[in-house]
Amino acid sequence: MNVLASIEAVSAATAASAEAPAIRFDAVSKTYPARGRDAQVSALDRVSLAVAPGQIYGVIGRSGAGKSTLLRVINGLEKPSAGRVLVDGTDVVTLDGGGLRALRRRVGMIFQHFNLLSSRTVFDNVAFPLELAGVRRGAMAARVDQLLDLVGLADKRGRYPAELSGGEKQRVGIARALATEPNVLLSDEATSALDPETTRSILDLLARVNALTGVTIVLITHEMQVIKEIADRVAVIERGRIIEEGPVYDVFARPRTATAKSFVASVTGSSVPADLAEELSTQPITGGRAVLRVLLTGAQATAPIISRLSRGADIDVQVLAGQVDRIGGAPFGNFLLAVPGRAEVVAAALALVRELGLTGEVLGYVA
Amino acid sequence: MSPDLIGLLANSTGQTLYMVAVSALLGTLLGLPLGVFLATSGHGELFEAVAVNRVLGLVVNATRSTPFIILVVAIIPFTRLLAGTSIGTTAAIVPLTVAATPFIARIIETAIREVDAGLIEASRAMGATPLQIVAKVLLPEALPAIALGLTLTVVSLIGYSAMVGAVGGGGLGDLGIRYGYQRFMPAVMAAVVVVLIVLVQGLQSAGEALARHVNKRIRRT
Numbered sequence: 001m002n003v004l005a006s007i008e009a010v011s012a013a014t015a016a017s018a019e020a021p022a023i024r025f026d027a028v029s030k031t032y033p034a035r036g037r038d039a040q041v042s043a044l045d046r047v048s049l050a051v052a053p054g055q056i057y058g059v060i061g062r063s064g065a066g067k068s069t070l071l072r073v074i075n076g077l078e079k080p081s082a083g084r085v086l087v088d089g090t091d092v093v094t095l096d097g098g099g100l101r102a103l104r105r106r107v108g109m110i111f112q113h114f115n116l117l118s119s120r121t122v123f124d125n126v127a128f129p130l131e132l133a134g135v136r137r138g139a140m141a142a143r144v145d146q147l148l149d150l151v152g153l154a155d156k157r158g159r160y161p162a163e164l165s166g167g168e169k170q171r172v173g174i175a176r177a178l179a180t181e182p183n184v185l186l187s188d189e190a191t192s193a194l195d196p197e198t199t200r201s202i203l204d205l206l207a208r209v210n211a212l213t214g215v216t217i218v219l220i221t222h223e224m225q226v227i228k229e230i231a232d233r234v235a236v237i238e239r240g241r242i243i244e245e246g247p248v249y250d251v252f253a254r255p256r257t258a259t260a261k262s263f264v265a266s267v268t269g270s271s272v273p274a275d276l277a278e279e280l281s282t283q284p285i286t287g288g289r290a291v292l293r294v295l296l297t298g299a300q301a302t303a304p305i306i307s308r309l310s311r312g313a314d315i316d317v318q319v320l321a322g323q324v325d326r327i328g329g330a331p332f333g334n335f336l337l338a339v340p341g342r343a344e345v346v347a348a349a350l351a352l353v354r355e356l357g358l359t360g361e362v363l364g365y366v367a
Numbered sequence: 368m369s370p371d372l373i374g375l376l377a378n379s380t381g382q383t384l385y386m387v388a389v390s391a392l393l394g395t396l397l398g399l400p401l402g403v404f405l406a407t408s409g410h411g412e413l414f415e416a417v418a419v420n421r422v423l424g425l426v427v428n429a430t431r432s433t434p435f436i437i438l439v440v441a442i443i444p445f446t447r448l449l450a451g452t453s454i455g456t457t458a459a460i461v462p463l464t465v466a467a468t469p470f471i472a473r474i475i476e477t478a479i480r481e482v483d484a485g486l487i488e489a490s491r492a493m494g495a496t497p498l499q500i501v502a503k504v505l506l507p508e509a510l511p512a513i514a515l516g517l518t519l520t521v522v523s524l525i526g527y528s529a530m531v532g533a534v535g536g537g538g539l540g541d542l543g544i545r546y547g548y549q550r551f552m553p554a555v556m557a558a559v560v561v562v563l564i565v566l567v568q569g570l571q572s573a574g575e576a577l578a579r580h581v582n583k584r585i586r587r588t
């Protein structure tokens with residue numbers, strides 16, 4: 001009994017330490033006081049979250065939702081009005097100037113507009129945080145060269161930022177952020193100023209850095225594509241509140257709020273095409289068709305739904321829209337299908353969908 | 368022009384350069400920290416000290432709005448205190464410096480305020496101290512604008528230095544007035560003007576070249 005209890009205690013402790021979050025928010029609020037005619041702004045409203053070490057944690061929200069504020073309280077650029085922010089177990093709010101600077105060397109940050117020093121070469125930009133930390137010039141060079149290799153810019157070390165493309169500038173930004181070997185990397189819309197192809201290469205680089213060094217990444221964005229590409233977990237933020245949170249796959253498969261749904265729809269093609277939406281009626285139309293949405297998720301994502309419906313149940317199926325994607329390496333499909341609109345056919349189709357372990361719903365009816 | 372006039376011209380040019388160089392140097396030494404402070408002590412800035420910022424701003428504006436010739440006369444006691452005399456080339460350096468300092472301070476302030484706030488943010492995020500931000504970010508990034516502003520200051524000082532001739536400061540302005548005007552020697556006047564033009568032109572070009580050299584924001588092929 002005693003032995004069992006102590007074993008349990010030990011295993012609980014190990015579990016706790018293994019899962020000690022790299023970053024934790026406890027009911028963090030941030031209000032900007034009213035000034036003149038401007039009302040008080042609640043940029044963060046009792047936000048609680050936990051980011052596991054090595055995780056890529058995405059935060060998505062519309063403009064003004066409080067994303068940047070959320071990121072900036074992590075490295076103390078912004079002081080919360082209430083609540084606790086723990087980074088590696090240290091409460092950021094309690095740190096003094098020196099403590100804060102020490103913390104910031106363990107937390108790298110990259111920016112939408114790169115924020116490189118225009119008067120310094122690529123090499124000197126990457127060396128900058130080391131210089132600030134008082135690292136000797138000799139020790140610095142080896143580290144900087146290694147970082148430039150990592151981000152693929154070894155041949156540009158003597159260039160100035162003005163001579164680089166946007167993607168290259170962000171690579172310098174990433175190398176600079178990693179210079180002091182941080183445990184945490186904060187990314188504030190790092191790809192928002194880049195074209196889709198460059199965005200992908202930067203996200204690939206971040207994923208590679210994460211895999212290579214185990215650095216925890218918190219990235220904020222307003223593009224669901226970014227979350228889909230590299231995040232493990234996602235929080236949806238609206239008016240300073242986290243309205244939805246969970247593993248990326250789950251949020252994609254089962255978005256609950258309207259905001260999350262529209263973010264998901266923006267990349268999975270799960271929105272109903274406009275022309276179809278216009279025709280859609282809530283009542284069955286004699287001789288018409290029913291429109292079903294079928295989600296192919298999890299282990300059942302590859303189920304042969306179309307052939308089972310048509311051959312197995314002898315139902316005429318039309319594909320109206322849809323695509324199959326991979327989210328976090330797992331397939332994720334989303335189809336709009338039309339079947340004959342008679343009640344018994346619709347019921348049979350939905351039954352078959354459920355039988356295959358998929359989710360389906362009737363969106364409406366068309367002629 | 369006779370050899371002794373050429374000697375006079377060379378001598379006066381030397382005096383002008385001496386006055387301008389020393390007052391520009393002293394003005395920069397004093398104006399630089401003042402300008403940095405003015406640019407970084409406003410509300411929510413690195414060295415926030417709003418009240419001091421206001422007072423210094425007022426003093427700077429007051430000095431800058433006083434016509435130079437009045438300034439020269441008004442601070443004669445101060446000049447005598449520092450230089451031991453209120454007459455002569457060395458004494459002229461005092462009012463020139465007093466005029467140059469707030470001018471340079473404003474130039475430095477403006478140049479620093481032009482630096483992208485994102486760079487300050489990034490530096491803070493990297494754990495830079497406020498002094499590191501000034502020395503390693505603000506001043507290097509503002510350097511092209513500072514170089515152009517200092518060029519402007521030096522050119523203005525050449526103009527001012529001609530005025531101190533009126534109070535016995537020597538230099539090219541003094542030569543022009545005494546020989547060209549009072550003794551009616553138009554050749555001397557013309558020579559003085561030519562030397563001034565060449566001087567200003569040369570300094571302006573040199574300043575611009577320097578600013579271009581330190582400006583890495585422009586893509587060059």
Ligand SMILES: Nc1ncnc2c1ncn2[C@@H]1O[C@H](COP(=O)(O)OP(=O)(O)OP(=O)(O)O)[C@@H](O)[C@H]1O
Nearest residue numbers: 032041043061062063064065066067068069070222
């Ligand atoms: N210094 C400040 N003073 C007053 N209000 C502020 C300040 N900083 C941010 N806010 C307000 O807080 C809210 C959240 O701002 P925040 O910058 O975090 O939004 P965001 O989600 O990053 O938006 P975006 O996508 O446009 O960058 C906004 O309403 C903004 O106006």
Ligand SMILES: [Mg+2]
Nearest residue numbers: 067068069188
């Ligand atoms: Mg933002």
